[in-house]
Amino acid sequence: MGEGAVTATIPTATLAGPEDLDGATRAALAELLLALADDEFVLGFWDSEWTGIGPALEEDVAYSSIAQDEIGHARALYELLAALTGRKADDLAYDRGPEGFRQARLLGLDRGDWAQSIARRYLYDTADATRLAALAGSSYAPLAGLLGKVRREEAYHLLHFDGWIRRLNDDDRGRARLTAALDALWPAALDLFTPLAGEDLLVRAGILPRPFAALRGEWLAALAPIFAELDLPLPARRGDDGAYTPTVAPLTGGRDGNHDPAFRRLHDEMTMVYREEPGANW
Amino acid sequence: MATEVLHQTDQGEAERRAAFFAHIAAGGKVEATDWMPDDYRRQVLKFVEMHANSELMGVLPEREWILRAPTLKRKLALTAKVQDEVGHAQLLYRVAEDLGKSREEMWRDLLAGKTKFHNVFHYPTETWGDVGIIAWLIDAAAIVAQQALRGSSYGPYARTMQKICWEESVHIMHGRDIVLTLVNGTPKQRAMVQDALDRWWAPIMQMHGFRTPPEKDKDLAWRIKAKSNEELRQEFLAIYVPRILEIGLTIPDPELRYDEEAKRWRYTEPDWDELTRVVTGHGPKSAERLQFRQIHYADTAWVRDVILGEGPGALAAD
Known part of the structure; x- marks a missing residue:
């Protein structure tokens, strides 16, 4: 999804690597990469909690595989960031306090029950598809190149969760749980499009082809026909100019390091071994 | 046939x-x-069902560490390994289903404690050292048995073992790499992995089962399995004792040595009472792990109802 709504931006110049950027743009790019990487990283952790306890063995295997993709994407993004900052990917991933993480509020929440996990995945994957479609046209060549591969894998994830949304929605009990989960998640999902510090620099350099506010509109526009087809409420309004804006207040702060207490618990667990002997080879 | x-x-x-x-x-x-006598069918089913249960329950001690894996590489490898084990459970339950027992029945019997799973999955995992020892040595002990099962008289089981053995050999490399990294790490890391070996050695020595005389072992007589328990244990010791010692770990058995004359490994008699207690559901983590499964099975019962379009509770745990 999302493809139809996206107008390709052809970058005027190609930025081959960090050496082509000034200090301020470099810092803004670091914020963007950290946000993208942390979204994938933390979601990959929640997903891997389903490994071994999924609702059916087949789904268990599929979910574990998706979790690995996300961690793999996070690793590749941390490596791009490492090229920019000189910090190793593993240190970026493990040697930060919970407030140092930049994932959107949606990803800081507990995995919840199966309906909540599916609803979160669907909101995230659709938003991510919009974001990745835009960033595939980024003038920063290392990012555009990496995202080509990421998008191919994410397309499969979306297909998987699109199937689940429909299956849950087709059943009264499933639909009740699904709509409750979506309702609860919308405000935090909108944080995926909270403008980043230094975003204007990224847009000017063609690194971020369009501002996040515009991407949010593209995302909601892409969801509108699907939610209408499934008779699911979409908390958004179409303005006279045709642009979609949300009708619920976003829950922001993730990009500044504010997260749900659930993330603090997850962070404690995920750094438990690393903290036993920091800096050691594991 | x-x-x-x-x-x-x-x-x-x-x-x-x-x-x-x-x-x-x-x-x-x-x-x-093929036509087969009922007692043969029941015996194969029991054997494969226990194997499937073991793959499924074997997921639990390791999955606790997926979230805690200390590097991106380890996290990816461990998730992949646990995913493989779930996949093995799926393959094996399918083999067992064809023998006339539904997956739901097998799950219910497992959750009710009516059927068994391997002794090693009844023990706690305490440190990252355990993750290395399990993936290296427990998977190695398992692969020795599973390689022999490729010669099983029951064709579908023998063929399933081909795939499983290949994946298990990747797990062994992952485990060995963790153990080697710890052995070459800080003093605390070395102590961590030695402590893990000290705790796991007894369950590993019990893992291949009692020294049942081959002539009294029906699984062997019917070639459901191709080697006796003691043959498998000897094979494991022959390959892995030198490898464990080579990297500087100490095996916690003063009696362990190769008897040149008898051409076999001597070892302290394993505590067979412990094995009996553990596999009948009285191990240190037996109750907790079954309860964990019961809780999650019940929590996701509604999902299975929705998928299958059945009434509420159709597949809920009893």
């Missing part, structure tokens, strides 16, 4: 049985659609 056995339906029951077991004894294979 030999077609003459399949088509001689006019034979008497006793003759048919005799032909069946002669076929097996001669190294023949049995397929799911």
